Amino acid sequence: MKKTIDEINERIKDGSVAVVTADRMSEIVSELGPQKAFEEVDVVTTGTFGAMCSSGAFLNFGHSDPPMKLVDVWLNDVKAYGGIAAVDLFIGATQASRSRGEVYGGGHVIEDLISKKPIDVFARSPGTDCYPRKELETTIQIDDLNQAIMLNPRNAYQRYAVATNSTERMLDTYMGPLFPNFQNATYSGAGELSPIPNDPNFDTIGIGTRIFLCGGEGYIIGEGTQHNPRGHFSTLMVTGDMKGMNPEFLRGASFKNYGPTLYIGIGVPIPILNEKIAENTGVRDEDLLTDLLDYGIQRRDRPVLAKVSYSDLKSGEIEVEGRVIKTYPLSSYSLAKKVADTLSDQIKRGEFFLSESVKPLSTTMVQNPMRETKEHPLVMDVMVQDVITVKEDYNVQQVAKTMVDGQITHVPVVSNEGKLVGMLTAWDIAKMVAQGREALAGEIMTRKVLTADLDEPVELAARKIEKYNISALPIVNSENRVIGIITGDMISRLIGRGR
Amino acid sequence: MKIRLVYTPSIIQEPLIAEIILETGAKININRADIGAVSGEMVVDVPEDKYNRVVRLFRDKGLKISLLHQPIFRDDARCIACGICTLICPIGVFTIEEDWSISLEAERCIQCGVCVAVCPTSALALSEGEV
Structure with a gap:
């Protein structure tokens, strides 16, 4: 058995159409099964309301x-x-x-x-x-x-990775504030209510699909940028006339120390044309898994710490390797629901008709990282390898002598086993001398030491030095032994040489 | 009841709060205190039954006082109920409810201001209080 979009539009016209929101459809499918759900429901409305940075507008003056x-x-x-x-x-x-x-x-x-x-x-x-x-x-x-046309290259991510922070420092990100030591995790997306999870194979969603966009009428015009259907990170490119939009369904926003963005409300109607489509709209939060990523690692490929479901995320906490992490939403579920409800009402009142897509979105598109033709130096290329160190039981005099002999202003402090335990700078020593105090290296050293990795781009090491207002980063191996050091001066010289 | 006190930095030389607590027996809770070069600011919670006496004593010592009936305001037309405020608030003034709305116990706010800085839609503002 099948239905067509024309038949559904006829029902919208005569007021007999059966419309439910995607969260309700999940219940219906699990209660009645996909066959019965297909018979009972004509349209499922979806909704999401989140920060969508890849958005903008063409204006003609x-x-x-x-x-x-x-x-x-x-x-x-x-x-x-x-x-x-x-x-x-x-x-x-x-x-x-x-x-x-x-x-x-x-x-x-x-x-x-x-x-x-x-x-x-x-x-x-x-x-x-x-x-x-x-x-x-x-x-x-x-x-x-004359015209104000919203055109958003990438909206309505199928799901979005969850952010957490392994480092000892607070991070301000586009995923909001991330507290140190896995104290919180932030997530985005409406889960089972979101558009793409309800039609992941694009049986109905395609170029030309009429949608609810920021309170007005919009259209899907293609795959969003970074559309990655195989990885379950599909996206939509959408457009709509801003003159018909309602400010209730979008919001200019700004994330602290990240910058401005735009919260967008999008709802996509899914026509229930057959049993398979009904089954897909039965998707539940517990079926939708996403990656927990460590934003403490400032690289493109962040390690996936765990797979978590949207039902875990919405419960307020997730458990990862025995550790409980509190979860917080960044997108608005209440406004996502309002989008789905409003679209549902518009269809029931005969104000919104479904369109036939002219081409489904790609299910095979692949995304590659950037091709970089200019090499960027890594920490291992510029670091000093013969690192002079001092022991914890050195006194001020001995540390000072080590610095002068080695012509250095920073010296890592190592334990008897040769493991990094702290850092001392010429300033620390000068302070002791000025105060006429006697102390051991282990007593006056900085214990919380930031380090750099061998394969870390120098640019990232430079950012750490700048952000935390320090002047040197030791490099340690997996046994925490000092194998190199990089200083602000070395980076300055590198930049001074034009590379 | 929450009040905000504005004072000149010289006043911190005196054990002012301790004196008032000893004199009135009021359990004054200091929610927040800042000091700058030209002025300092403190938010304190004072039990209702001792409120008038405590306020009078603060005034006698030359502090400027404003009553914080509602220390924080939310513009519900701008708020999108995302939930970031629930993450950042050290006091737990904001709560995500069953229906995903965000409730606000304004009277518990200590005016630290972190939520104001973090709210993506600039929906939150601290109250100046009533003098």
């Missing part, structure tokens, strides 16, 4: 007089991209304001436009014979624009 090519443009002091014709612009969600910094950005401009707030426009141009004007200042609101 109409021409000024004298005409001008808008080259360098700022909207409420947020830079927009003007490299497309004379009066078309693209404003991206994560672009930060040049005057206000990370607290206001492109996402806020988009929200302010949809809220019909005035936007200050400032533009500069070199001037040409056909576009002579060089500078322009005006204030507009959305109704003054």
